[in-house]
Amino acid sequence: MINVAVIGTGAISSRHLQAYLTFAQECTIKRVADIDLAKAEKSISENQLDAMASDDYKTIIEDRSIDLVSICTPPSTHAEIAIACLEAGKHVLVEKPMAASLEDCDKMIAAAQENGRLLSVVAQNRFQSSWMKLKKLLDEQAAGRVLHAQINSYWWRGLSYYDLWWRGTWESEGGGCTLNHAVHHIDALQWMMGLPTEVHAMMSNVAHQNAEVEDISMALLRFESGALGQITSSVVHHGQEQQLVFQCERGKLSAPWDLYGSIAKENGFPQRDAQLESEIQEAYDSQDEVSYEGHTGQIENVLSAIAGQSELLVTGEEGRRTLELITAIYASASRGIRVDLPLDSDDPFYTKRGLLESVPHFYEKSASVKDFEANEITTKGNY
Numbered sequence: 115m116i117n118v119a120v121i122g123t124g125a126i127s128s129r130h131l132q133a134y135l136t137f138a139q140e141c142t143i144k145r146v147a148d149i150d151l152a153k154a155e156k157s158i159s160e161n162q163l164d165a166m167a168s169d170d171y172k173t174i175i176e177d178r179s180i181d182l183v184s185i186c187t188p189p190s191t192h193a194e195i196a197i198a199c200l201e202a203g204k205h206v207l208v209e210k211p212m213a214a215s216l217e218d219c220d221k222m223i224a225a226a227q228e229n230g231r232l233l234s235v236v237a238q239n240r241f242q243s244s245w246m247k248l249k250k251l252l253d254e255q256a257a258g259r260v261l262h263a264q265i266n267s268y269w270w271r272g273l274s275y276y277d278l279w280w281r282g283t284w285e286s287e288g289g290g291c292t293l294n295h296a297v298h299h300i301d302a303l304q305w306m307m308g309l310p311t312e313v314h315a316m317m318s319n320v321a322h323q324n325a326e327v328e329d330i331s332m333a334l335l336r337f338e339s340g341a342l343g344q345i346t347s348s349v350v351h352h353g354q355e356q357q358l359v360f361q362c363e364r365g366k367l368s369a370p371w372d373l374y375g376s377i378a379k380e381n382g383f384p385q386r387d388a389q390l391e392s393e394i395q396e397a398y399d400s401q402d403e404v405s406y407e408g409h410t411g412q413i414e415n416v417l418s419a420i421a422g423q424s425e426l427l428v429t430g431e432e433g434r435r436t437l438e439l440i441t442a443i444y445a446s447a448s449r450g451i452r453v454d455l456p457l458d459s460d461d462p463f464y465t466k467r468g469l470l471e472s473v474p475h476f477y478e479k480s481a482s483v484k485d486f487e488a489n490e491i492t493t494k495g496n497y
């Protein structure tokens with residue numbers, strides 16, 4: 115039996131708690147902690163847990179019976195808490211974004227390696243059938259090589275979103291929509307295509323006069339293969355129509371699932387390739403559906419990896435790669451120049467301090483509320 119603890123019992127924590135409860139044969143939730151003890155106690159009663167509440171995560175560090183910790187606290191706290199857990203011999207599942215800097219990611223990865231523990235970073239959208247199937251078709255080059263990738267990480271958030279106490283500052287949230295919303299789609303891009311070698315980006319804050327951070331960024335990418343890509347990260351897009359679109363040599367593959375094949379007529383003009391489309395559709399349909407989606411799917415993977423039965427799908431190294439691309443977008447947009455990957459550890463953007471000294475402050479945070487009554491959360495688009 116794997117003994118579990120959850121640190122931070124705000125909006126996202128119930129996804130973790132409910133997922134652990136799904137696997138009651140494999141694990142038991144023993145402890146929850148939040149700096150606000152009342153929230154920890156509320157999560158115990160709401161989720162009907164037989165667990166202890168505390169207002170200090172160190173009680174979890176000190177409890178030798180805890181094997182696995184989910185960290186669901188604001189981004190700026192992830193590294194400190196994760197490293198303390200790993201050094202105390204616990205496996206860690208940390209919410210996205212992995213940390214506020216690449217330096218912190220490297221310290222977390224080192225702590226996991228030195229203590230022989232597993233470190234996984236939440237990327238729950240990977241655990242859905244449509245993305246798994248798309249990834250496999252891209253790996254198999256079902257429509258040929260990828261020539262162009264288009265990542266539309268379109269979200270919409272009103273002004274009050276940035277009033278939550280830890281949001282809207284570079285110090286505490288770590289960044290704006292590129293880091294905190296597009297992280298899901300940027301993770302998907304690097305998972306499906308690897309990292310680009312060049313990034314050119316611009317960012318702005320066009321509609322949130324109460325936040326230091328960006329509410330839109332656009333990045334152009336070049337991959338080693340010669341393919342180009344583009345990522346739009348936004349919280350000003352009405353309707354939140356999120357998409358991953360891969361233009362390959364012989365056809366387009368995308369999520370939400372869509373497919374279009376072309377062949378050239380004698381004069382080079384396009385003709386729809388119905389044969390290719392039916393072959394690819396068959397390959398898509400013949401793949402298994404995932405057993406569990408979202409956080410439940412990722413937590414199943416983590417529990418199974420701890421038991422030695424599966425490979426961990428989203429490792430610390432994977433979480434770091436996603437943060438490296440996000441950091442390169444911030445570096446390029448802040449400096450107004452092209453940034454090459456991999457980023458060196460002597461680049462100012464490698465550290466949180468260097469990032470804080472280099473990024474633009476669009477506006478000052480104007481309000482700070484402790485909690486919203488509506489504790490709702492959206493974790494994915496409609497795929």
Ligand SMILES: NC(=O)c1ccc[n+]([C@@H]2O[C@H](COP(=O)([O-])OP(=O)(O)OC[C@H]3O[C@@H](n4cnc5c(N)ncnc54)[C@H](O)[C@@H]3O)[C@@H](O)[C@H]2O)c1
Pocket residue numbers: 121122123124125126127147148149150153171186187188189191209210211236238294491492493494
């Ligand atoms: N995977 C997803 O789709 C998804 C969606 C939303 C949020 N998140 C991530 O989850 C994390 C939490 O976000 P949220 O929306 O639940 O925020 P939240 O503010 O609702 O909850 C965070 C909780 O952490 C507690 N906390 C803060 N510092 C702490 C500390 N040092 N020790 C113990 N508790 C502490 C707060 O009191 C609060 O209850 C963030 O990293 C966020 O980016 C992920």
